[in-house]
Amino acid sequence: MRSDAEPGLIDLGRYPINSPSDERYLALLDRCRGGLEATGACVLDDFVMSERLPEIVAEIKPHIGEAFFATKHHNAYLIPDDPDLPDDHPRNRTQTTDSATLGYSFIPKDSLLNGIYSWDRFVAFVADVLGHDRLYPYADPLAPVNVLVYEKGCQTGWHFDNAAFTVTLLLQESEGGTFEYAPFVRSNEDEAYDTVAEVLEERSDRVQELRQRPGSLVIFTGSRTLHRVTPVTAPRARLVSVFSYSREVGTELDPHTRMTFYGRLS
Secondary structure, three states: OEOOOOOOOOOOOOOOOOOOOOOOHHHHHHHHHHHHHHHHHHEOOOEHHHHHHHHHHHHHHHHHHEEEEOEEOOOOOOOOOOOOOOOOOOOOEOOOEEEEOHHHHHHOOOOHHHHHHHHHHHHHHHHHHHHOOOOOOOOOOOOOEEEEEOOOOOEEEEOOOOOOOOEEEEEEOEEEEEEEEEOOOOOOOOOOOOHHHHHOOOOOOOOOOOOOOOOOOEEEOOOEEEEEEEHHHOOOOOEEEOEEEEEOOOOOOHHHHHHHHHOOOO
């Protein structure tokens, strides 16, 4: 992985992730861990300097046409339906996602975005926040760095992530496109189907809005937290990058997830 970062890209004065022995770094870890414990999310506004965001967007815009644009139908668990349960059961209830996914194979390897993803101090910071000794980039050909593209009317349906955590960076905002989530709905012991049904039917008081602005880094524990992105209502697209890491070397997506969100296996 890279041993340095593009100068002036990350606000290292505010977020000294390159100085792990600094007291401010330890305070930052405490803040992030507190957010994860309380709500399942750590939001670091203006993590990337605002004046550099247009450069990041400019690097990926020529490739947006390669994003997988298709209406995707899935359940909240992102796994095949259970044939032993009815279609309207929370386990099987269909959600709609029609945002587009720009896979890693179309992200320039020398881009600023990939530079953040592969910078060793950034990866170490994410690991420290989550309490892991080390994290590794995904070995998958499609998943390491993605950009989700939300054109007008596009959304992501309610779901739990397959991964234990997700790291995102908002690159461009739009009207609508609100990130909503219901923290800590399920556990290893209880899928909490009744609670899931309440969220899916929009009668739950657990749903919160995750507020962020372009340049915000979010570390999110989405495998236990039900979440979605509401439809974008303006012509300007919402762009959000997703960085995927694993505690194990060589992690890849399963074929079902690849076909659902990329339309291909490689």
